[in-house]
Amino acid sequence: MDSIISTFHIDWKIIIAQGVNFGIVFVVLYIYALKPLSKLMKERGDKIQKGIDDAKVNAQVLEKTNKEYEEVLNKARKEANDIFQNGKKDAEKKKAEMLEQARLEVANLIEGGKKTLEAEKIKMVADAKGEIVSLVVKTAEKILGGKDSSYEAKAIKELNNL
Amino acid sequence: MVQKEAKEIILEIEKDIKIKEEKFESEIAHEVTLFAEPVNHLGDFTITNALLTSWVVVGIIIILSIALRTRLKEVPGKLQNLFEVIIDGALSLCDQVTNSRALSIRIFPIAISAFFFILINNWLGIVPLGGFGLIEDGAHGLAFIPFLRGGTADINTTIALAVMAVVGANIFGVFSIGLWKTFNKYVNLKALGEIFTKFKKEPTIIIVAPITFFVGLIEIVGEFAKIASLSFRLFGNVFAGEVLLASMAALIAYAVPIPFLFLEILVGVIQALIFSILLVVYFTISASDHDEHNEEHEEHKVSHA
Numbered sequence: 001m002d003s004i005i006s007t008f009h010i011d012w013k014i015i016i017a018q019g020v021n022f023g024i025v026f027v028v029l030y031i032y033a034l035k036p037l038s039k040l041m042k043e044r045g046d047k048i049q050k051g052i053d054d055a056k057v058n059a060q061v062l063e064k065t066n067k068e069y070e071e072v073l074n075k076a077r078k079e080a081n082d083i084f085q086n087g088k089k090d091a092e093k094k095k096a097e098m099l100e101q102a103r104l105e106v107a108n109l110i111e112g113g114k115k116t117l118e119a120e121k122i123k124m125v126a127d128a129k130g131e132i133v134s135l136v137v138k139t140a141e142k143i144l145g146g147k148d149s150s151y152e153a154k155a156i157k158e159l160n161n162l
Numbered sequence: 163m164v165q166k167e168a169k170e171i172i173l174e175i176e177k178d179i180k181i182k183e184e185k186f187e188s189e190i191a192h193e194v195t196l197f198a199e200p201v202n203h204l205g206d207f208t209i210t211n212a213l214l215t216s217w218v219v220v221g222i223i224i225i226l227s228i229a230l231r232t233r234l235k236e237v238p239g240k241l242q243n244l245f246e247v248i249i250d251g252a253l254s255l256c257d258q259v260t261n262s263r264a265l266s267i268r269i270f271p272i273a274i275s276a277f278f279f280i281l282i283n284n285w286l287g288i289v290p291l292g293g294f295g296l297i298e299d300g301a302h303g304l305a306f307i308p309f310l311r312g313g314t315a316d317i318n319t320t321i322a323l324a325v326m327a328v329v330g331a332n333i334f335g336v337f338s339i340g341l342w343k344t345f346n347k348y349v350n351l352k353a354l355g356e357i358f359t360k361f362k363k364e365p366t367i368i369i370v371a372p373i374t375f376f377v378g379l380i381e382i383v384g385e386f387a388k389i390a391s392l393s394f395r396l397f398g399n400v401f402a403g404e405v406l407l408a409s410m411a412a413l414i415a416y417a418v419p420i421p422f423l424f425l426e427i428l429v430g431v432i433q434a435l436i437f438s439i440l441l442v443v444y445f446t447i448s449a450s451d452h453d454e455h456n457e458e459h460e461e462h463k464v465s466h467a
Contacts, residue, residue, distance in 0.1 A: 008317040009197030013207055018313070018322035021216045025223050026275040032227035034271050036234055037245060044236065 129156075194408045196401070198316035199307040211309055212316030219282045219313060249274070252438075259442045269445045272330060276323060277438040280314055284400055284430030287312020288407060288423060314400040314433070317393060324392035327441045328385055335448030343451060348385075350378035392440060399433050 198212035256266035353374035403426040410419040
């Protein structure tokens with residue numbers, strides 16, 4: 001042991017001095033470098049982590065919003081389609097009703113026209129008949145010379161037989 | 163006539179000075195010694211060149227630390243970035259040994275301090291400033307004593323670091339698992355006590371317990387072995403490097419030592435890293451509770467059964 005001590009010049013005072021040197025290095029490094037740097041790195045790490053978490057949350061919110069937007073859009077599309085279909089149906093119905101109404105009106109008009117025409121025709125025929133009767137009577141009176149009331153009655157009868 | 167005599171005297175004096183200078187130069191020797199050479203004395207206390215280098219190292223670390231502290235920003239500069247990369251890498255390396263970030267954070271400050279202290283000491287030893295030193299009368303005539311000698315090329319420094327590592331590890335163990343458990347690692351009274359408590363259940367304990375107690379005693383020897391291995395490994399490697407450089411420079415002074423200088427730069431890093439990792443290993447071992455592992459192991463066995 002003594003030979004080792006003398007060969008290597010082991011000196012407990014220098015050992016203590018070197019221990020003190022290391023102690024100073026440890027304290028200075030810990031107080032001035034490691035502690036504040038670790039704190040800063042931790043804060044930055046936390047911030048980055050928070051940023052990542054926020055980004056994840058934002059992505060989820062965005063995804064949810066997109067989903068909701070799609071849902072709302074689909075719903076609106078469906079509603080619009082329904083409204084359109086209903087409108088189309090209503091319009092078809094209305095159209096059919098209107099057509100029916102128009103047809104009825106046209107039919108009524110035609111019927112009315114027909115009736116009027118018929119009445120006009122009857123009236124015309126009656127008028128024509130009266131004219132014909134009077135013409136026939138007048139012609140007969142002119143040919144036969146004299147008035148006879150039976151001529152008119154006969155003419156009417158003959159005319160009615162036509 | 164007087165002038166002629168004066169001239170002769172001056173010539174003789176000049177001749178004498180020249181002879182003395184030649185003798186002086188031829189007698190100065192610089193031998194690489196196994197121990198750090200004294201450069202000054204402070205009363206009883208001897209200031210060696212290795213101690214002087216360590217003080218320079220302390221100064222460098224103080225300056226670097228204060229420079230870092232004053233320039234600390236959220237967006238790091240060059241120095242801060244370098245430190246952050248080193249700290250991040252070293253902490254990850256620590257995690258691989260401890261398997262626990264919480265434990266790594268507790269051990270890390272002392273390990274990184276040891277790393278920087280050893281690294282800068284190693285590198286200062288190979289800085290080519292060997293021309294600065296003292297010329298003193300030695301045992302074999304005049305001797306050149308350089309001011310700078312790597313702090314770790316002195317066994318006193320490596321012993322101080324090794325003692326600090328081993329004692330520190332045990333103190334860390336006391337704070338981590340308690341005084342009683344740390345004490346029982348070396349003087350396993352608990353194992354001896356189990357002879358009386360577990361004898362009926364496990365009769366083999368009468369053989370196992372004394373062996374466990376003896377293993378504990380061997381652990382004490384192991385702690386001294388740790389000090390010896392840590393200190394002599396570091397000292398041996400760094401001193402061998404310095405001898406290698408000195409030998410190469412003595413053989414061919416130009417160009418040849420350059421590759422060896424690079425080699426020694428690398429060796430300096432590796433040795434600092436080895437010491438720091440071993441320090442982390444010792445601290446981790448001290449902080450681990452063997453009883454818990456044994457109990458877990460037994461529970462595992464029972465659950466399997």
